[in-house]
Amino acid sequence: MIIRPIAESDAENFLKLSKKIDASGFMLYEPGERDTTVDEQQKSIGRILTEKNTAFFAAEADNKLVGFIAAFGGKVNRNKHSAYLVLGILEEYQGQGIATKLFLRIFEWAKEAGITRLELTVIKDNIKAFQLYRKMGFVIEGEKVNSLMIDGKPVNEYYLYKLV
Template sequence: MIIRQITESDAGAHLELCKTIDGESSFMLFEAGERKTTEEEHREWIFKILASGNSVIFVAETKEGKLVGYLTAVGGEANRNKHSMYIVIGILKAFTGQRIGTKLFDALEEWARTKGITRLSLGLMEPNQNAFALYMKMGFELEGKKKEVFKVDGHFVDELIMGKRLI
């Protein structure tokens, strides 16, 4: 498995990966078919991420060149939160349990430390125990809970807030 930073030329494949993961998991923000982004809009978004200096996207790619996972980390825009990043991660169901998440987080932390990032944060739907276990393994701490943030299949779901200091 190759872990690398995304490039603008990955826009089409990355967008399709996101759409596929949206359809495979009830734990992602978007439902199946809800993501309406065009490839050109996605390419522009990737360009902005890469140009920001404190945001990054890492992708997991098979030896055959297929994208199977990603980790997006967006840094703050104001002076008071530029040191902090918010993370979203997704991995194709067929590739879970292969340490891809661990490798994506390792790559992010190495990159973040070189950019002066001192805090990572993320949110997850409370029932997503596999993700919770990964984040705990990676050194994240539970920082709180927001009630009824999401509505999944007609039921309200709480969001767990987690963070990790890199100092």
């Protein structure tokens, strides 16, 4: 298993990965909701790769993408020290240390980039992810009540942060 920067040439495989991870029900997109084309995904990756304070790493195993972590940094002076994280791992590859390796890589990147605050959100019912984030040093900052609607029901999210 390797952790590497994502490339525009990964667009098709990343899109397939995202759709599989969306099927978990724990991501922002509902299962089947993502309608991004490969061309749109390629342009999105290209745009992300040019943004300052932003990083995007893929986990590759068995000759395919199995996970990712992206950090979207602030764009103005008052928040350019912080970055919002998005993480996804295929269910069949969870519990193998891949997420931990992705986090360690993003922590390394943050230090190199001068990012001192990382933040993320997690659906309150996503216990596995919540436990992982706590293990990686993230602290609950608050709870956003009724932040999402899942299957017609309001769901809360935890907001977490880590200072690096």
